[in-house]
Amino acid sequence: MLQTVGKWLWWDHLWLPRNVSWSDLEDSEGRVYAKGFHLYAALPCALGLLLVRYLFERYLAIPLANVWGIRDRIRLTAEPNLILEMYFCTQARAPSQADVRSLCKKTSWPERRVQVWFRRRRNQERPGLRKRFCEASWRCVFYFFAFVGGILALYDKPWFYNLKEVWADFPKQSMLPSQYWYYLLEMGFYLSLLLSLSFDVKRKDFKEQVIHHIATLTLLGFSWISNYIRVGTLVMAIHDSADILLEGAKVFNYAKWHGTANGIFVVFTVLFMVTRLVIFPFWVIHCTWVYPLEQFAPFFGYYFFNAMLLVLQILHLYWAVLILQMLEGDDRSDEEEDDDDSSKERNHKLSHTNGAGARGRANGH
Incomplete structure (x- = not known):
């Protein structure tokens, strides 16, 4: 039964163009093709990257945080109260x-005391500044080296300059060593992000991040097995280019170099809009949607691959809205609230004036 399911799942006509079979992608005549079992190396690569991340944060990021004076804010702990804790966990923060x-009636507490309890309890859920700094530093460094590696693997390839070359001789395109290592590191990285979700900073767009990582891994895995490697490397390079600046802006923001962070964030916004909302849909998706039909009739793999690219594009649109909100200074989800009794009046006034001064901030996504 499993053999029958396996044969159906890997049916040639599902994933490959007509008149092409998996046997055509067997290594021969000096040509080496991507194989599914190559992807098994992504798991040990992910575990290795988690180890490298741990060493990086411990021996590089934390000392750098010390040099820049990045300290976690001393927080006042919310006093034990089962009624408020139940409300906080099951209804609203x-x-x-x-x-x-x-809640005042149920607890016999005055209103100000209840409000202070919720402020302190929300602050307890927020990750410390040093943790956020270390995580952003690691991602910034990885994206930088991944992008540089991607450019080195692509700059001398004809399909980097002419997208029609992506489909030249498809699917009989020999795998290059640079493509193998580029794919392996990227898949290992995104798999490591999934494995570390339980102890990473939980952001406002947590669900979208999970969807993004799963869609990315699915897209990379399918493109590897079906030999869509050329366009896969282009997609990875496009994404890494803007992510470097986003994480770099967060690093400087946590270090309180706000002018530098704001400048980098503005450049990131421009680059994000150009790469994710212009180049990605009108160059890359156009390349995968239109050019293959000049050679092959549509097949399931063609629709599946483009559907995954469209999922990423929908996420790009969602994040573009968040980025514009941050650029306008409307997002403060990462900032701690004053949690002492005397702060209530000041917070009340600030809540009515937050929209007056628009500042570009890179604080939370």
Whole structure:
């Protein structure tokens, strides 16, 4: 039964153009093709990257944080209260004014005390500044080296300059060593991000990040097995280019170099809009949607690959909205709240004036 399912799952006509079979992609005449079992190396690569990340954060990021004076803020702990804790965990982290009054009756606490409890409890859930700095530093360094490696693997290839070359002799395109290592590192990295979700900073777009990582791994895995490697390397390089600046902006923001962070974030915004909302849909997706039909009739793999690219494009549109909100200074989800009793009046005033001064910030995504 499993053999029958396996044969159906890897049916040639599902994943390959007509008149092409998996036997045509067997190594021969000096040509080496990508194989599914090559992807098994992504798991040990992911574990290795987690080890490298640990060493990087411990011996490079933390000492750098010390040099720049990055310290976790001393937080006041919310006093134990089962009623408020139950509400916080099951209903809302920030109760409405009506719910605050209801909770006051249940706990016999004054309104200000309840509000202070929720501020302190929310702050307890926020990751420390040093943890955020270390994570952003690691991602920035990885994206930088991945992008440089990608450019080195692509700059002398004809399909880097002429997208029609992506499909020249497809699918009988021999695998290059540079493509293998580029794919392996990228897949290992995104797999490591999935493995580390439980202890990484949980962001506002957590669900979208999970969808992105799974879609990316699915896309990379399928493109490897079906020999869509050329376009796969282009997609990876496009994504890494902007991610370097985003993580770099966060690094400088946590170090309180706000002018530098704001400048980098503006450049990131421009690069993100150009690469993700212009080049990716109108060059890359156009390349995968239009050019193959000049050689082959549509097949399931063609639709599947383009569907995964469209999922990424939808996420790009979602993140573009978040980025514009941050550029306008409307997002403060990563900032801690004052949690002492005397801060209530000041917070109340600030909540009515937050929109007055728009500042470009890279703080939380």
